[in-house]
Amino acid sequence: MTFTVLFASSPMNLREADESYMEEYRSAEKAGFAVGLIDLEELLMNNDPQKALKRVALHPGPEPQSALYRGWMLRPDEYENLYAALLTRNLRLIHTPGQYRHVHYLPESYPKIEDVTPKSMWFPLPTPVSIDAAENLAAEAVRVFDNHPIIVKDYVKSRKHEWDEACYIPDASDESKVRQTVRRFLELQGSQLNEGLVFRAFTELEALSRHPLSGMPLSREIRVFVLDGNPIFVSTYWEAGEDAAFNAVLGEFQEIIRSIESRFFTIDFAKTNKGPWIVLELGDGQVAGLPDDTNAERFYTELKKSLEKGVG
Numbered sequence: 001m002t003f004t005v006l007f008a009s010s011p012m013n014l015r016e017a018d019e020s021y022m023e024e025y026r027s028a029e030k031a032g033f034a035v036g037l038i039d040l041e042e043l044l045m046n047n048d049p050q051k052a053l054k055r056v057a058l059h060p061g062p063e064p065q066s067a068l069y070r071g072w073m074l075r076p077d078e079y080e081n082l083y084a085a086l087l088t089r090n091l092r093l094i095h096t097p098g099q100y101r102h103v104h105y106l107p108e109s110y111p112k113i114e115d116v117t118p119k120s121m122w123f124p125l126p127t128p129v130s131i132d133a134a135e136n137l138a139a140e141a142v143r144v145f146d147n148h149p150i151i152v153k154d155y156v157k158s159r160k161h162e163w164d165e166a167c168y169i170p171d172a173s174d175e176s177k178v179r180q181t182v183r184r185f186l187e188l189q190g191s192q193l194n195e196g197l198v199f200r201a202f203t204e205l206e207a208l209s210r211h212p213l214s215g216m217p218l219s220r221e222i223r224v225f226v227l228d229g230n231p232i233f234v235s236t237y238w239e240a241g242e243d244a245a246f247n248a249v250l251g252e253f254q255e256i257i258r259s260i261e262s263r264f265f266t267i268d269f270a271k272t273n274k275g276p277w278i279v280l281e282l283g284d285g286q287v288a289g290l291p292d293d294t295n296a297e298r299f300y301t302e303l304k305k306s307l308e309k310g311v312g
C-alpha cells in the first residue's frame, strides 16, 4: 500500500511546499512517498475544502488509501476538517480525529504515562478566557503541589522561551507568583490557548546549559518517533556507547509505548538529575517537529521502510 504524505503549500506559491517544510517535502519524495500539497489557509480560515484540495487528486479504489499529514499543529477540530476533506479524495489520514486528540492533549494520554512523567493536574477554560477567573482557579489547583516548583502550560504547549515570566514557578505556595505567571502565560497565548491549563511538578533535569536569551534550561532530552509500537527514529547523535545505553532505557518503556492509542507519535524523554529517564510529553507524529540537526532524508527513509513493514 502506498502512503501519500501531505504538506501545506506555500502561501506565495501554491505549487510548492511551504518553506518550513520544503526539505521534508523533497526528502519524502526522494524516499519514495507519493507527496501532495494542501492549501491550509483555504481549509482552516476560509472553510473551503474543495479549494484547499485543488491539487490533490481523487484516489480511485474501493477503499480509501493511506495518507499522513506533516505540518503545523492543528487543533482537533481543524484536524477533523482535514480528515473529512481528504476522505472526499478517497484518502484517509493515519489517525482518526479521536486518535489525534488522544496524543495531542496531555490530559488525554496522561493516564498512560502517569508513572513515568511528572505529576500533573489540569482544568479546562471556557473561551473567551477570563484571566481573573483562571488565576483564581489556578491558585486553588496548585495547592496539591505544596511548596514544590512547578511549570505551567496548556493542554499542548508551554511558553518555554519565556521561562521565568510565563512557565516556571519556583514555589507553588507563592500565590502571587502563581497568579502572575498564569496571567502572563494566558496573555502570551492569547487566542492560541489550547483548551485549558496544565500544571506539572518541576523535576531537575541533567543540565547541558541555559538558553542564552530566554534563560530556559537546556537539558538532555531525546525525541523518539514511534510507529506501530516500535521506535523508528531517535533524534540525536551520540557519543560513543551512549546509544546502546539509551536503547536499554527504551526497552524499559516498551510496555507504555505499546499502550498509546496511536500508530505514529513522538515521545520526548529527559534524563533527571537523580538518574532515571522520564517522559516529558507525547506528540502526534504528523505535527511533531523534527529536532534541529535531523537528517530529513534518513527520517523519511526509515518511516517508509517501517510503514511498508507494518502494512502487510
Ligand SMILES: Nc1ncnc2c1ncn2[C@@H]1O[C@H](COP(=O)(O)OP(=O)(O)O)[C@@H](O)[C@H]1O
Binding pocket: 118, 151, 153, 156, 157, 158, 159, 160, 200, 201, 202, 203, 204, 205, 217, 218, 219, 221, 280, 281
Ligand atoms: N516537569 C518538568 N520538569 C522539568 N523541566 C520541564 C518540565 N516540563 C517541561 N520542562 C522543560 O520545558 C521544556 C518545554 O516543556 P514541554 O512540556 O515539552 O512543552 P512544549 O510543548 O512547549 O515543548 C521541556 O523541553 C523541558 O526542558
Ligand SMILES: [Mg+2]
Binding pocket: 268, 281
Ligand atoms: Mg516539548
